[in-house]
Amino acid sequence: MAPHKRFIAWQESHKLVLAVYKATESFPKYELYGLTSQARRAAFSAPANIVEGASRKGRNEFRHFLDIALGSLAELEYALEVAVALQYLKPEVYDALQAQQQRARFFTWKLKSSMR
Helix, strand or coil: CCHHHHCHHHHHHHHHHHHHHHHHCCCCHHHCCCHHHHHHHHHHHHHHHHHHHHCCCCHHHHHHHHHHHHHHHHHHHHHHHHHHHCCCCCHHHHHHHHHHHHHHHHHHHHHHHCCC
């Protein structure tokens, strides 16, 4: 098993990426290089940074990548807020994505805290 797959933070972030990709399929085509791309990149960045951090040697380096992952999750939170305000997302889809984003953020914080 790859080292990153054992972390709940990665598992929850990975679920989030898949959910965001699915949810953004219905965004208007003119948003493909705008909000769709931004939301997908922010979602993808969180687990990708956990993967990269897990491959590093030291705790400080890993913590740095976890900080980046947390920033990406915050960026995604805002992208989802914009998407629901523009009515690209139904409120129930938004709520489910936000709940998953919060789980991913919680476990990423817990992982970072455990590395002190």
